[in-house]
Amino acid sequence: MEYIVENNNILFNDYLDFDIEHILECGQCFRFYKKSDKDYLLIAYDKILRVTQGDNKIIFHNTNTNDFDTIWTNYFDLGRDYGDIKKVLSDIDEHLHKAVSEKGGIRILQQDTWETLISFIISQNKNITHIKILIEELSKKYGTYIGEEDNVKYYSFPTIEQLSAASEQDLRDLKVGFRAPYIVDACRKVFNNEVDLVGLTSMEIEEAKNELMKIKGVGPKVADCVLLFGAKRYEVFPTDVWVKRIMEHYYFNKDTKIKAIHEFAVEHYGTLAGFAQQFLFYYARDFKIGKK
Structure with missing residues (x-):
């Protein structure tokens, strides 16, 4: 993974499978502040980080190579190939294909x-x-x-x-x-x-x-x-009322038991169930699918 160090900033050109808005706004974390479009301040691991994205560039502001390599690379899960994950999920069914196509910049953060x-x-x-x-x-x-x-x-x-x-x-x-x-x-x-x-x-x-x-x-x-x-347990499928409605909209009749949804997720998505949940949830939330 190659990056450029420039004026106390870490810079990536054309980094794939990363959208700072998708990552922070998909419901997985709470300590972030939107400054403007694709411009966010976030707090994690006792550090303040500003991330901006645009013009095919991602800039991690006011950080050093040590913090980036030991904290932020792990936090943003940059060592994982999300392209492979998205391909597998997209091939499962049309619903995931749409969700991954629309919200393909999600990465699951490795939080404390x-x-x-x-x-x-x-x-x-x-x-x-x-x-x-x-x-x-x-x-x-x-x-x-x-x-x-x-x-x-x-x-x-x-x-x-x-x-x-x-x-x-x-x-x-x-x-x-x-x-x-x-x-x-x-x-x-x-x-x-x-x-x-x-x-x-x-x-x-x-x-x-x-x-x-x-x-x-x-x-x-x-x-x-x-x-x-x-805890990096990607096989789980968190299910609240909204996720339940989303799954009922796509795969079931109404009033489906959460146990049945979990059993379906294990069988249908396997060890990628957590990734599937994030893509489906964020996509459905933005498009108000399953919302009464």
């Missing part, structure tokens, strides 16, 4: 497992705008200052130790609502090694789901999101 867990606990019954606000407030209150961009101060996502200092009432004061005891329980169980986040990558998939569901408020959908976006 702890941040992903808390973020998707917060995400329950919230729209993305409000989720982003809550996560930002949580970071300001309990995270560490990491820098300033355009006169805005940014903070790292709080560590397990930092967030464990928050009481249930503290969290309710930040407007997380019914999720407050879930966050407290997650902090306690992860801190005390009652839940093994590190082991999620190597456990049998059902064992990994059950491990996460030891935490109050973590059901199958949140567990699947944590596994897919925070």
